[in-house]
Amino acid sequence: MRVWDVASRSAKVQGMWVFHSTRMTSVAWxxxxxxxxxxxxxxxxxxxxxxxxxxxxxxxxxxxxxxxRCEFRVGDRARVGWQRRLYQLLGLSA
Incomplete structure (x- = not known):
């Protein structure tokens, strides 16, 4: 996954986070x-x-x-799942 600093309005890559071994199918902020x-x-x-x-x-x-797939809801709680259903709610601390 490549990460850009959008606020700087430049195309410079800020970082590369490589841990997946195959194609990514979902990204959520x-x-x-x-x-x-x-x-x-x-x-x-x-x-x-x-x-x-x-x-x-x-x-x-x-x-x-x-x-x-994964998505976030209010307050940094992530929901992750597979196919069309979201099954697991994950609480994260900032």
């Missing part, structure tokens, strides 16, 4: 901007702390062949 969630066909969802990209949480799912 938290409302506060403190977290990014990324889902992939490698059956993993990572929740990244934007201020410390190496500080992340990993959620492993064993739903082979299904697409994972």
């Amino acid at each position: 938290s409302p506060s901007g403190n977290f990014v969630a990324s889902g992939s066909l490698d059956e993993r969802i990572y929740i990244w702390d934007v201020n410390s990209p190496m500080k992340k949480r990993l959620f492993d799912f064993s739903h082979k062949g299904r697409r994972h």
